[in-house]
Amino acid sequence: MSKFKTFPKGGVHPPDNISGTGNRPIRNASLPTHAVIPMSQHIGAPAECIVNVGDTIEEEQLIGKSTGYVSVPVHSSIPGKVVEIKEIYLPHGKKSQAVVIELGGEFKRMGKPQKQSDWTGLSEKEIIERISSMGLAGQGGATFPTHVKLVLPEGKKCDYLLVNAAECEPYLTSDQNMILEKAEEILEGLKILKKLLSPREIIFAIESNKPEAAGVMAAAVEKSDLDVRIDILKTKYPQGAEKNIIKSCTGKEVPSGKLPLDIGMVVLNVETVYSVYEALVFEKPLVERVVTVSGGAVKAPETFRVKIGTTYRQLLEECEGLIEEPAKVISGGPMMGFGVFDLDTPVTKGTSGILFLTKKEVKAAKQTSCISCGRCIQACPMGLNPSDINKHSLNFLFEEAQDMGLLDCVECGSCAYVCPAHIPLVQSFRMGKNQLRAIMMQKKGAK
Amino acid sequence: MLDLILRTLYGFISVAFLGSALGFGLAIAAKKLRVEKDKTVEALMGHLPGLNCGSCGYAGCEPYAEALSSGSDSDITKCKPGGAACLEGIGQVLEREVDTSGPRMVAQVHCRGGEGTAETRYRYKGLKDCNAASILFGGDKSCQYGCLGLGSCMQVCPADAIDYDEQGLVWVDKNKCIGCEKCIAVCPTGVIKMIPEDADVIVACNSKDKGKDTKANCSVGCIGCQICAKKFPDAGYKITDNLSIVGYNDRGPGRADAAEKCPTGSIIVLDEK
Ligand code: SF4
Ligand code: SF4
Ligand code: SF4
Ligand code: SF4
Numbered sequence: 001m002s003k004f005k006t007f008p009k010g011g012v013h014p015p016d017n018i019s020g021t022g023n024r025p026i027r028n029a030s031l032p033t034h035a036v037i038p039m040s041q042h043i044g045a046p047a048e049c050i051v052n053v054g055d056t057i058e059e060e061q062l063i064g065k066s067t068g069y070v071s072v073p074v075h076s077s078i079p080g081k082v083v084e085i086k087e088i089y090l091p092h093g094k095k096s097q098a099v100v101i102e103l104g105g106e107f108k109r110m111g112k113p114q115k116q117s118d119w120t121g122l123s124e125k126e127i128i129e130r131i132s133s134m135g136l137a138g139q140g141g142a143t144f145p146t147h148v149k150l151v152l153p154e155g156k157k158c159d160y161l162l163v164n165a166a167e168c169e170p171y172l173t174s175d176q177n178m179i180l181e182k183a184e185e186i187l188e189g190l191k192i193l194k195k196l197l198s199p200r201e202i203i204f205a206i207e208s209n210k211p212e213a214a215g216v217m218a219a220a221v222e223k224s225d226l227d228v229r230i231d232i233l234k235t236k237y238p239q240g241a242e243k244n245i246i247k248s249c250t251g252k253e254v255p256s257g258k259l260p261l262d263i264g265m266v267v268l269n270v271e272t273v274y275s276v277y278e279a280l281v282f283e284k285p286l287v288e289r290v291v292t293v294s295g296g297a298v299k300a301p302e303t304f305r306v307k308i309g310t311t312y313r314q315l316l317e318e319c320e321g322l323i324e325e326p327a328k329v330i331s332g333g334p335m336m337g338f339g340v341f342d343l344d345t346p347v348t349k350g351t352s353g354i355l356f357l358t359k360k361e362v363k364a365a366k367q368t369s370c371i372s373c374g375r376c377i378q379a380c381p382m383g384l385n386p387s388d389i390n391k392h393s394l395n396f397l398f399e400e401a402q403d404m405g406l407l408d409c410v411e412c413g414s415c416a417y418v419c420p421a422h423i424p425l426v427q428s429f430r431m432g433k434n435q436l437r438a439i440m441m442q443k444k445g446a447k
Numbered sequence: 448m449l450d451l452i453l454r455t456l457y458g459f460i461s462v463a464f465l466g467s468a469l470g471f472g473l474a475i476a477a478k479k480l481r482v483e484k485d486k487t488v489e490a491l492m493g494h495l496p497g498l499n500c501g502s503c504g505y506a507g508c509e510p511y512a513e514a515l516s517s518g519s520d521s522d523i524t525k526c527k528p529g530g531a532a533c534l535e536g537i538g539q540v541l542e543r544e545v546d547t548s549g550p551r552m553v554a555q556v557h558c559r560g561g562e563g564t565a566e567t568r569y570r571y572k573g574l575k576d577c578n579a580a581s582i583l584f585g586g587d588k589s590c591q592y593g594c595l596g597l598g599s600c601m602q603v604c605p606a607d608a609i610d611y612d613e614q615g616l617v618w619v620d621k622n623k624c625i626g627c628e629k630c631i632a633v634c635p636t637g638v639i640k641m642i643p644e645d646a647d648v649i650v651a652c653n654s655k656d657k658g659k660d661t662k663a664n665c666s667v668g669c670i671g672c673q674i675c676a677k678k679f680p681d682a683g684y685k686i687t688d689n690l691s692i693v694g695y696n697d698r699g700p701g702r703a704d705a706a707e708k709c710p711t712g713s714i715i716v717l718d719e720k
Contacts, residue, residue, distance in 0.1 A: 341569035
């Protein structure tokens with residue numbers, strides 16, 4: 001028995017590969033000469049572009065306004081001039097409108113002394129408004145609009161505020177390095193959230209393979225007057241998946257089809273908490289984030305603080321380029337990330353890492369037939385039968401696949417990771433979900 | 448020994464008795480509990496092809512017949528595979544006017560871009576399923592409108608009418624196609640369209656990109672150059688969204704000549720193929 005807490009079902013143990021970039025200072029990436037800023041960097045309705053080609057833009061100026069409740073605004077990360085508005089592909093495979101800004105003019109914040117503003121006098125409503133107007137979206141990867149996560153359903157009280165610092169994806173060290181440098185600021189962010197949510201308990205959850213970060217956090221908590229429970233979790237993938245981390249820390253289960261909010265739970269990624277701090281204390285919108293650039297094909301892996309809109313190509317150059325031709329370039333972590341084919345893809349609010357993986361790391365193997373070994377069932381943290389769902393979804397039986405739990409799949413990739421037949425199970429589930437959505441829309445339309 | 452024989456006999460007798468008793472019961476049930484089938488449904492079933500392909504939107508031929516008979520569905524043209532004969536039959540049973548003048552329609556893939564002709568943006572390694580590939584940046588082809596070639600249409604076709612041709616491109620055998628349009632429903636790029644069975648030519652491209660972009664993406668794509676439409680004004684070619692669309696109602700002179708003059712070879716004379 002491990003002494004660390006964890007979730008009961010499934011999970012896998014990929015090598016974590018964090019020694020290259022972990023426990024090292026975060027470097028500021030150089031400014032992009034051209035920032036490519038997509039209007040859709042979050043889950044929900046894309047922002048509406050409110051600038052035109054030729055416009056002069058200030059640093060942090062609003063360039064895309066939010067178009068609904070589940071939507072967030074977009075700000076410019078650099079001052080300059082709009083030179084182009086175009087359609088680009090984002091790593092998840094969908095298109096988005098993007099504003100290209102050519103660097104020029106003066107920064108009003110960067111490099112200047114920062115004015116602190118006092119948030120303690122703000123009402124709850126004002127705090128939420130600030131968070132939403134500063135364009136905050138979850139920085140763990142799923143990019144759910146933060147303000148939506150913070151509004152509890154009528155009559156519900158917040159039991160736990162859970163800070164997710166598990167960072168269970170191999171290679172990624174952004175959260176870890178962030179904690180080492182910004183523990184106090186993160187705590188200040190938590191104070192703001194405490195005022196907003198008045199949770200019964202604040203939990204800070206981190207995996208056991210990052211003892212330094214956990215130690216720094218514990219020391220910071222010690223010094224502060226904020227009560228935070230630090231939970232060291234077993235290093236097991238996908239510990240950081242929202243529903244898993246809730247189970248690991250509190251033993252509670254989020255029912256199928258429900259959100260953590262529905263059971264009085266708010267889960268935020270550490271970097272998002274830091275952004276809450278910046279939004280309230282400095283009125284700073286989300287225009288930069290921390291990105292791990294790593295993988296066996298990169299010469300000098302590093303964790304960077306990056307202006308949103310910086311291209312992957314530029315970050316690769318800052319890592320002194322490649323030592324070998326990568327077999328795959330991945331946005332995000334190796335388990336849940338997306339392969340990209342264009343190095344001119346920009347960093348967005350949800351880009352936690354960029355990996356250049358060698359052939360050896362990718363372990364590209366030929367796909368064969370399912371031998372019904374059941375390993376995927378053992379690995380699935382959601383208790384699903386991935387093999388069966390896959391067979392149904394490949395045979396166009398999407399509604400049957402739904403009955404088997406297709407929509408509960410969190411796309412963690414544990415099943416595909418262990419599959420000896422190398423079946424791209426997650427691709428099949430993503431496709432199935434897409435098709436199901438189309439079927440549901442059709443049914444709605446027919447009614 | 449005798450004991451054994453008797454026991455065996457008992458076995459036989461009791462099973463025989465049980466069998467005949469149950470059989471008798473069934474015979475009575477069949478007579479007494481018989482559900483009268485709706486006469487209209489039965490008549491309709493006589494005209495529907497019985498393929499249970501589902502292209503009418505019902506689980507099979509019988510549910511569609513029931514819907515027609517009960518009046519919950521008034522559209523009698525939903526069975527595409529049945530063709531004119533089926534439609535006429537349904538019309539007779541339901542005493543409705545039908546129009547069967549149009550030709551039989553069949554599906555065809557409007558794209559001839561493949562290896563060596565169409566550019567790709569990345570190497571696709573994944574499920575052999577067009578919808579799965581299309582969620583990844585719309586598929587590996589630089590052209591977003593073309594056939595991805597992974598054969599999802601072949602999988603759903605109840606008539607086995609779609610296959611790779613000699614050039615490895617997806618093509619419908621018009622003699623086998625029953626016109627159910629299932630392939631059209633599954634295809635993520637919309638590259639399959641219905642054409643009359645006796646179509647003489649097709650513009651085998653679906654790209655609505657500007658000519659310059661299409662040219663960069665594919666050497667056999669329609670670039671919307673207007674040659675077919677301008678040089679042969681009566682032949683029925685019309686450019687919409689940078690793509691030549693050929694009509695099948697008025698087939699004026701020059702239809703095949705246009706194919707010869709098309710700089711990219713996107714127009715194909717069908718009898719030759
Ligand atoms: S990807 Fe989905 S099915 Fe596979 S292990 Fe994760 S939750 Fe289970
Ligand atoms: S340009 Fe036309 S022929 Fe070429 S791939 Fe696209 S749709 Fe197919
Ligand atoms: S026609 Fe459509 S469904 Fe058929 S192989 Fe081509 S892309 Fe796939
Ligand atoms: S080719 Fe298409 S329309 Fe023709 S029978 Fe097959 S699935 Fe139906």
